[in-house]
Amino acid sequence: MGFSKRTNAAGVAILEIDGQLIVGNRQELKTLVQDGLDRGERKFLIDCSRTGYIDSSGLGALVTLSKKVREANGDLRIAGLNEDLRALFELTKLDTLFHIAPSADEALAGF
Amino acid sequence: MDETVASPLRLCVHRSVDCDPPGTVSVAIKVPADLRFVEDAIELMALHCFAGAAPCKRTSFRLRVLLAESLTNSILFGAQGNPQRTVRLAAEVTEQTIRLQVTDDGPGFDPREVPDPTSPGALGRPIGRGLFLIRNLADRVEFNEQGNSIWMTLPRS
Numbered sequence: 001m002g003f004s005k006r007t008n009a010a011g012v013a014i015l016e017i018d019g020q021l022i023v024g025n026r027q028e029l030k031t032l033v034q035d036g037l038d039r040g041e042r043k044f045l046i047d048c049s050r051t052g053y054i055d056s057s058g059l060g061a062l063v064t065l066s067k068k069v070r071e072a073n074g075d076l077r078i079a080g081l082n083e084d085l086r087a088l089f090e091l092t093k094l095d096t097l098f099h100i101a102p103s104a105d106e107a108l109a110g111f
Numbered sequence: 112m113d114e115t116v117a118s119p120l121r122l123c124v125h126r127s128v129d130c131d132p133p134g135t136v137s138v139a140i141k142v143p144a145d146l147r148f149v150e151d152a153i154e155l156m157a158l159h160c161f162a163g164a165a166p167c168k169r170t171s172f173r174l175r176v177l178l179a180e181s182l183t184n185s186i187l188f189g190a191q192g193n194p195q196r197t198v199r200l201a202a203e204v205t206e207q208t209i210r211l212q213v214t215d216d217g218p219g220f221d222p223r224e225v226p227d228p229t230s231p232g233a234l235g236r237p238i239g240r241g242l243f244l245i246r247n248l249a250d251r252v253e254f255n256e257q258g259n260s261i262w263m264t265l266p267r268s
Contacts, residue, residue: 020150020175020179022149022150022179022183023146023149023179023183024146024147024149024150052172052175053172053175053176053179054176055176055179055180055183055241055244056180056183056238056239056240056241056243056244057179057183057241059240060236060237060238060240061237063235063236063237064237067235083169084168084169084172088176088244091243091244091247092228092229092240092243092244093229093234094234096234097234097235
């Protein structure tokens, strides 16, 4: 449970959320992305294929990170949402704010 | 018959099976007003709410998000994040339904005054989606008059 990060050959930082993204751990994700930005990374993929649930604090963290990355002329994408998570993004209309791909492979192909 | 179980995280579980209607199980947990306990409180409550049941994935998801939102709101805004204070988490569980209650000792709020986070101007804000999610994920949402206690009902299957 937690976050893992790797960078692929194309320079995309892939962050996997294993478990949940909630008020108690959102700062950890923010730090991972901010550290990447500080090192010059500009392409981020948040892989949710192993994510159980996300609360409003987690959604808020993703909104904040997306804005930060965009302001740095970067690109943050989300992939691997299950049916419930997808519904959460649609309910809050955040699906209109993010580039969401069905799978990590599909998101990476378009970077 | 009542029994009290104390976990290493000082969460107290109170179970009673002599409620009305018969067969209702009552569960109560006192959670220190500290965000570090939210996840464990959610899993502890889920364990008791779904004991002997096989909830569908969506119900399990809904219960966890509802608890995360209501507990976080009560800890941050009701109890001001003061770990010396507690938030009370309770559930009435029947064969068909789960009725969750989260109560804090704060002054309460008026849920009618919470703006819609999906309006165009609010969409990019990082906060303000908690109550919106609760209203959309629970079958029924009720508040007490003071606004420091919320009830959320969802199916158990």
